[in-house]
Amino acid sequence: MRRATGYPRGMPNVVAGRQVSPRKGKEDDMTDMRASDLPAEAGFGDYVALLKPRVMSLVVFTALVGLLSAPVAVHPMVALAGILFIALGAGASGALNMWWDADIDALMRRTRNRPVPAGRVAPREALAIGLALSGIAVVMLGLAANLLAAGLLAFTIFFYAVIYSMWLKRATPQNIVIGGAAGAFPPMIGWAVATGGVSVESLFMFALIFMWTPPHFWSLALFTKSDYADAGVPMLTVTHGRRVTRAHVLAYTLALAPLAVAGAVTGIGGPLYLAVSVALNLWFVAGAVRIWRRTEAQAEADGYRAEKRLFRFSLYYLFLHFAAILAEAALKPHGMGGW
Template structure:
């Protein structure tokens, strides 16, 4: 960290500033995929226990975000899209962010263990550790494969939800994990292709900086090709079905077409249309994950309806 870690906030932060520390947009994706993992599991969960579990997972995700912002305050200050975050903008002191992150981490893990089971709590604890330490403190600044390996942190929530319900892991939960894990690289590399200068200014070894944009385009198509069989394969498990397979077929064709278009482009093409294709693929990637997990929810609802209700 830079000297920013030793500075104090010039004035008292608002509740909105503290909430921003928790990365609410990232938290919303975590909550959604964890909820799907819980609801599609074959073991019913009491609504109150389910609510507490999802609350703990959300708080744990927020704790990870606060710890990430505390550690990355120096590079956040150098990037246009992150310079306005609470710490680099001076609205929250680094020490406050660290305290919030550690406190919420302990609260979330302990409460989840007491409310559900120790496996779920252990997965949550490891997820927080992975994101805050392995990814933020090590991988992000050490290797252009930071997104590939670090993507595991964002892939654990559906496995967490499944563990809350069943007390274990399964092929289904591992494939939900793999779906997010394999989706993460092309999702973020599409973003990196049109915010390239931000990562360069911050000294983050993003693939676009270390290997160039042509190599990044090749990586996007390769990882998308690897993603497709994982997404389709999930449809042939106990939580899949015709609705999911139909959605997966459409979304993967759409995403693969976008990745192919990126692969065929040159720097001149990107400059000419101001990264229109890359921006479009990034937007598709956001719909991609929501559509797959939404389809899993529909399949679960259909199965429960056939059995007489949830």
């Protein structure tokens, strides 16, 4: 286990992008530094970035859909508190992940300007924020909603911070497959806030995100391979190559499509969801087939245009599926949603 103080084990002494030699004393380092070399003081935006707001927004949206699509009425204050504490839990997970991954984040172009590797937020500070927010989020969700929702949130934070970040991410090319469970729990938590239980519908929403995660992240990895290789992260593109990764994207997309469409016959589905899901999955499968057929020479020639297009579409794919679930729930009181 890494120490709670200083930079995580294995991370170079980096200050504002400049590597500081460990052989020099503190006075020597300060003498050698120009004013421009000193790390900038953390601002409010750095602490917001520490919580991974983009990831948090997806968590909040899917949790909200899980809550609002449940077949029970929820008091507005309970719903508001539930979503707030789920969001805090997501932010806590992000802070803990940034603390632990600071060493590899510093080596990847996509992540090296994050607050911790850039030196604007100290690792021990990120750890403290992550632990504090975790405790607040779990305890307050239990008080505001119920113990099942709080337990699911606690397990989600643990899974993302420990199982995925500390173990799977650096241990196996299946890191994204298994680790995808962390991002799949929020709609289950939202459903549990409303109902106090787990159902076929909440399990379906979990499965939808779980199966979507591998093709989503592997399509990203196809055009960011050097980042993962430089950081020593065993992403599938690094361990097995892009050709195998393309085949895996197609295989998981083909498995995802019937699962996603089958959601139409659950209690949260309906004609609108069916139409949206069929259209989205036809496009997604076509895109996966397209990148599977491409050679590396073709991909390099056009700057991985098809791979980038599939990655961008995968974001809309998940959002629109959950938006369709939400629309079905909104139509039901008017006798138009569901079957």
